[in-house]
Each structure stands twice: as structure tokens, then as C-alpha cells.
Amino acid sequence: MTLAQRRRFVRKRRTVTGLALVAAISFVAGMTDAVGLLLSGDFVSFMTGNTTRAALSFADGDYGHALVLFFALWAFVAGNALGIILAHRLSARRTFVVLTGVAVTIAAAAMVPEDGYPRLQFYLVILAMGMINATVEHIEGLPIGLTYVTGALSRFGRGIGRWLVGDRNPTGWIIQTVPWTGMACGAVAGAFLTRYLGNNALWVVALVVVAVAIATVLLPRPLHLHFQQPIVRGTQRRR
Numbered sequence: 001m002t003l004a005q006r007r008r009f010v011r012k013r014r015t016v017t018g019l020a021l022v023a024a025i026s027f028v029a030g031m032t033d034a035v036g037l038l039l040s041g042d043f044v045s046f047m048t049g050n051t052t053r054a055a056l057s058f059a060d061g062d063y064g065h066a067l068v069l070f071f072a073l074w075a076f077v078a079g080n081a082l083g084i085i086l087a088h089r090l091s092a093r094r095t096f097v098v099l100t101g102v103a104v105t106i107a108a109a110a111m112v113p114e115d116g117y118p119r120l121q122f123y124l125v126i127l128a129m130g131m132i133n134a135t136v137e138h139i140e141g142l143p144i145g146l147t148y149v150t151g152a153l154s155r156f157g158r159g160i161g162r163w164l165v166g167d168r169n170p171t172g173w174i175i176q177t178v179p180w181t182g183m184a185c186g187a188v189a190g191a192f193l194t195r196y197l198g199n200n201a202l203w204v205v206a207l208v209v210v211a212v213a214i215a216t217v218l219l220p221r222p223l224h225l226h227f228q229q230p231i232v233r234g235t236q237r238r239r
Contacts, residue, residue: 025135027182028102031193032125033129035202038190044122047072053069068122072126082131083134098132103209149179156174
């Protein structure tokens with residue numbers, strides 16, 4: 001095998017592995033999204049929707065609900081930040097560490113009494129949804145969204161447009177269907193789980209996250225490092 005062939009093989013293996021991981025994690029995200037929405041009545045990952053609903057609640061004089069959704073935005077931001085910290089501070093096996101944190105957070109949400117602190121459960125699920133975005137940030141330089149598929153659908157649509165005007169490099173936009181498909185299938189599963197299990201559906205989600213986390217242990221260490229954006233620690237002064 002020539003060096004060029006080996007590089008193509010390694011690149012293809014990374015892409016296939018990354019897409020399988022994105023599909024699995026998006027499925028989990030879709031499950032969590034559906035379960036969280038049905039249990040709380042508000043979005044746990046769709047922060048654009050929560051922003052709009054917060055504005056509408058504010059305009060209607062429902063300031064309490066507007067504040068709940070406002071704090072939800074910051075819980076999501078905090079989850080994303082925490083996911084990056086876990087990924088870059090605790091272990092070289094970043095995906096496993098982040099998914100473990102997600103599983104623990106969802107399990108904590110599942111332990112919240114149904115009639116006790118519903119907003120605490122709501123915020124914990126949102127925190128987990130933010131964290132999960134740090135598992136895979138890109139595949140071969142192409143941005144990937146795990147809990148928000150609007151960007152993926154936008155990139156897919158623009159890819160179709162480029163293909164229609166003559167661009168014949170399909171990889172960059174075709175793979176954007178993977179997170180949407182995973183999330184859609186997961187949302188269906190989450191909806192059925194919540195229908196039959198209620199609050200206990202969160203335990204099932206936590207177990208699925210653990211299963212995906214364990215599966216990532218089988219991935220070579222370099223792949224864990226490859227799926228996240230590198231940290232740039234300062235810049236050199238130009239002379």
C-alpha cells in the first residue's frame with residue numbers, strides 16, 4: 001500500500017467511524033429531546049424556540065415562564081462549556097468522558113421526584129444536552145451539530161444548490177443528513193418511551209448513553225482527539 005493509499009484509507013476510516021458515532025449520539029440526543037419536551041412542556045435543546053417562547057411569554061406578561069426559559073438558555077450554554085472542559089481536562093478519551101458526564105447528569109435528572117422539583121429536572125436535562133455537543137465537533141473539518149439540526153438541514157440544502165449549479169463534491173453536504181436522521185429516529189423512540197414509562201424514560205436514556213460511552217472505549221485514542229476542535233493556547237506575536 002502506497003503512502004497516498006494509506007492516507008485515503010485512514011481518512012475514510014475516520015469518516016465512517018465519525019458518522020457512526022454521530023448517528024448514535026444524535027439518536028441519544030433525539031431521545032432526550034423528546035423525553036425532556038414531553039415531561040417539561042418546553043424545549044431542552046431547541047434554544048431558538050425557547051428564545052422566541054420567552055419573548056412571547058414576556059409580551060403576554062408571563063414573566064415567570066419567560067425567566068424560566070431565559071435561565072434555560074444559560075443552562076444550555078453552561079452545558080456546552082462544561083462538555084469542552086471535560087473533553088480537554090480529564091482524559092485523552094474525550095468522547096467517553098463527555099458521554100459519561102452526560103449519563104450521570106441525565107441519571108441525576110431521573111432521580112428528581114416527579115412532583116418535587118420539575119424545573120430542576122428541566123435544567124439538568126438541558127445541561128446534559130449542552131454537554132453532548134462536545135463529543136463530536138467536526139468530521140474531517142466539516143462542522144457537525146448533534147442537538148440542533150437546523151444548521152445541518154441548511155448545509156444540506158445549500159449543498160443541493162451547489163450540486164445543481166455544477167459542484168460535484170458531495171461529501172460535505174450529504175453527511176449532514178446523518179445527525180438529522182439520528183435525531184429524528186431518537187425522538188420517535190423517546191416519544192414512545194415517555195408515553196409508556198413517563199419520568200422513568202430518563203433512566204432508559206441514561207442507560208443508552210452509557211452503552212454508547214462504553215462502545216467509544218473501543219475507538220483508537222487518536223480518534224477521540226480528532227473529533228474535537230484543538231485548543232489554541234495563546235498566539236505568537238508577529239515581528
